[in-house]
Every structure is written in structure tokens, then in C-alpha cells.
């Protein structure tokens with residue numbers, strides 16, 4: 568039956584729909600246009616850095632100027648070229664099946680952050696956005712990561728307390744001001760985060776303001792050690 572379906576509906580590249588051998592994979596051309604992060608990376612955000620991979624605790628310029636409230640962070644992709652197209656397709660294009668390969672890439676980048684008792688928590692979106700978009704892409708990624716790792720996940724551990732304006736086009740200071748106090752622990756799940764290590768998941772990190780607000784909400788709720796893992800990091804061109 569599987570074989571017969573394979574003939575009728577050939578397996579397609581998750582990005583461009585070209586035929587590929589493996590399900591939920593990229594074709595060779597899309598793979599080459601997708602900027603996967605490898606080598607030495609910033610401890611706090613996963614931005615690639617020049618230097619030897621064996622170096623530890625190195626920070627990018629951004630993370631040297633902005634103190635990050637979380638313990639460590641990683642990103643699978645640089646937000647450009649085909650990575651940008653896929654992030655936007657996942658966010659606005661109803662392409663929820665992209666979460667499967669995306670979570671696999673995130674796990675590849677973030678394996679070193681993961682500890683067995685961690686709780687996987689997505690960065691929340693406001694319920695009015697959820698109505699319009701049908702799903703929270705961060706929650707999809709968190710769910711796939713939990714499935715791949717066997718870690719527990721809690722999609723509603725955090726909530727958006729206020730509907731913040733879209734941050735596109737805002738400077739760094741405005742983004743942090745915009746997000747201050749915008750995220751809180753879900754009062755219906757108030758003890759869920761107490762004493763837990765948390766893996767915070769989002770699709771994109773730009774300034775880090777949203778992830779900082781989410782981290783602080785976890786800390787207020789008693790989480791012990793918070794790491795962040797994102798699909799794509801917006802980084803200045805080196």
C-alpha cells in the first residue's frame with residue numbers, strides 16, 4: 568500500500584516540491600540554498616563565529632552587549648535565503664508539515680543543551696493571532712522536538728498577557744520595551760514550571776526580546792535552568 572501511494576504521490580521536497588527519495592527532506596538544490604549553522608557558535612544564541620569549534624563560552628557581539636537571562640542557546644539555521652522562505656512558509660503559509668524536518672535540524676543544533684528532565688515549552692502567541700493563523704508555529708516545533716527526544720512538553724505553560732504590536736521594523740530598544748511583561752506563566756498551570764529545567768522553543772530569534780520575556784516568565788514561575796532553541800537566527804552578515 569505504501570509503495571502504491573508512493574507511485575501515485577511521489578515524495579516531495581519540503582521546500583520546493585521537487586521529487587525526493589526521503590519523506591520530509593530537502594532536495595539537493597534546496598539543501599545547498601539553506602544556510603545550516605555549523606562550526607563554532609555563540610554560547611547564548613547559536614550565531615556562527617570564526618574560530619575553532621573546540622572553543623567554549625564564546626559570545627557574539629550581540630550577546631556581549633545584551634545580557635541574556637537564559638543559560639545557553641542554539642539555532643539551526645541563519646535566517647536568510649531558503650531558511651527565510653521556509654520560516655515564513657511555516658509561519659504564514661499553512662505549511663505545518665515543515666515542523667517535522669525543522670525540529671530534526673533544531674535537535675541537531677541543540678543536542679548539547681538537552682538534559683533528560685527538561686520540559687519543552689514554546690514561546691506563546693496571543694490568542695487573537697492564534698485564531699487568524701490556525702496554529703502557533705513555535706508550539707508545532709516544540710511538539711515535534713518533544714516527540715523526537717521523548718522529553719515532556721507543555722504547549723500552554725506560558726501565555727501572552729497582552730497583544731503586542733508586530734516587531735518588524737522596530738529597533739532593539741523598542742523591541743525590549745514592547746515585550747516587557749508581555750509573557751507570563753499560565754495561571755492554570757502555575758506549578759508546572761517550578762523546579763524544572765526548560766527548553767524554550769521559537770521559530771526565529773531577532774533581538775532576543777521575546778525569548779528574554781519568556782525566560783523571565785519561566786524564572787518567575789520557578790524554573791531552574793532555561794535554555795533556548797530556535798529554528799533560525801537573524802544575524803548580521805559577517
Ligand SMILES: [Zn+2]
Nearest residue numbers: 580583594597
Ligand atoms: Zn527543493
Ligand SMILES: [Zn+2]
Nearest residue numbers: 609612627630
Ligand atoms: Zn549570540
